[in-house]
Amino acid sequence: MNRQISFTQSILLGFLGLACFLGFWQGMAMSGLVSDIFLPSPVEVYERFMALLDRRFAGATLPGHLAASFQRFAYGFLLAAAIGIPLGLLMGWYQLLDEIVSPLFDALRFVAPIAWVPFAALWFGTGIGGPIMIIFAGAFPPCVINAYRGAKFVDPRLIEAANMLGTPSRRVIMEVLLPSSVPSIISGLRVSAGLGWQSLVGAELIVASAGVGYMMVQGQANIQTHTVMAGMVAIGLVGLALDSALRGLERYIQKRRGLDH
């Protein structure tokens, strides 16, 4: 590893990096080398973002579009967690179920979630059902895989101890297996929230009539690059908020367990 650097140095370099990035962008936009239509400056994107907060574009304001997107996301994500986590846990505990489901799951895993769009549109329409199915397709596999891992790799000594003490199997599941799989389940939820959110954006680009992805497609069709970029910023911010919320949950659970023991 190269020489260590001090904290102040790293902050300064970080600001310098950001300044270079934004300065280069602003410079390119202002120089006239690239048409303003295709590369709006960071300032313009910021102004557009603020304007979209209370001006309607493609049928709703930016918060309105985000609310529509988030509602779909919440349904799809909760559905994926509600089905995926129990399935993964059961697969971890019952070998026969694992052997039956795994080959199907492995075959389906290679279908990119976005490739479900045509069937989703055919089965559930393009309103709210179709996008929910796409989010489900993106968010489901990490839920299953992490719950499975959590259940499969429980410290065998814990199970042996519980069995030796004659714990009934229902209590073994509730009080030994489930608690020790929680950390893995939560980290799976983080992955699946990220994938679900990204699948939602994809679904809205292809089939939807509301939502932030739809707003971006309309911006693209009207050659409004600043609207597209404002949409990207909004998507990034929501994704960041989702991730930090789940990260907070992860920390909270770790801390509580640390205190419990």
Add this chain to the structure above:
Amino acid sequence: MPRRVSIGLATILIVCALWYAATAFFGIIPPGRFPSPAETWSALVHVSVRGYAGGELTMHVYNSLRLVVMGFLFAIATGVPLGLLMGWSRKAEAFINPIFLIIRPIPPLAWIPLAILWLGLGDAAKIMVIWFSAFVPSVINTFAGVRNIDRPVLEAAYMLGMPKIRFVSEVLIPGASPMIFTGLRLSLQASWTTLVAAELVGAFYGIGRVLSVAQQDLYPGMILVGMIAVAILGWGTTRVLGVAEARALRWNTAALAAKG
């Protein structure tokens, strides 16, 4: 036959039988919703022999595969060196990381409208979004790989006064390679997702184009053929990467085996 394999085969056979029973035999699932095996087969013959959505199956597969491979290789060629640099130099890390922190939360698929605005519906826009989706995981994992190299190994290399070029090619890259390959696997998956999405949004050829035309034509058999093609391509390229990984890391497993 091991128990796992036989149960797996049995499951797949039963699911195929159920598929046939539900679509063709009992007609529980209406043909407009999900195709029967015969309809799927005829769609496959249709696209392979007469062509569909502007070309034959081989041409669509070739186009999609070509774009993924190009975007992916381009992402490796730029992402891995950047990750090495950030892992090696704390200054480079401090300089570049904040830019990453801003760009990373934007999912690759959200770049599609911008790519279309900038580069149109052709190959260049697809390569740009694939590059974007594959670039971030390769940088992050390469960076983490360099930081995970044992300190004594690095110190020994320094102490022996290793020239920089040899240090990079014989210490940094091999040391980081297990993590680099983890990153490449993630990159490859992301590449396929992004390509299919980009082709669904707008394209002239490719598997995503087949899916999108089949969706408009309400042609479930062709939708299923497209999805199976995506799955097979994703699986096949992952296998190729797995073989490359096994070869590149041969020295490593040998070292592990020697350790006992």
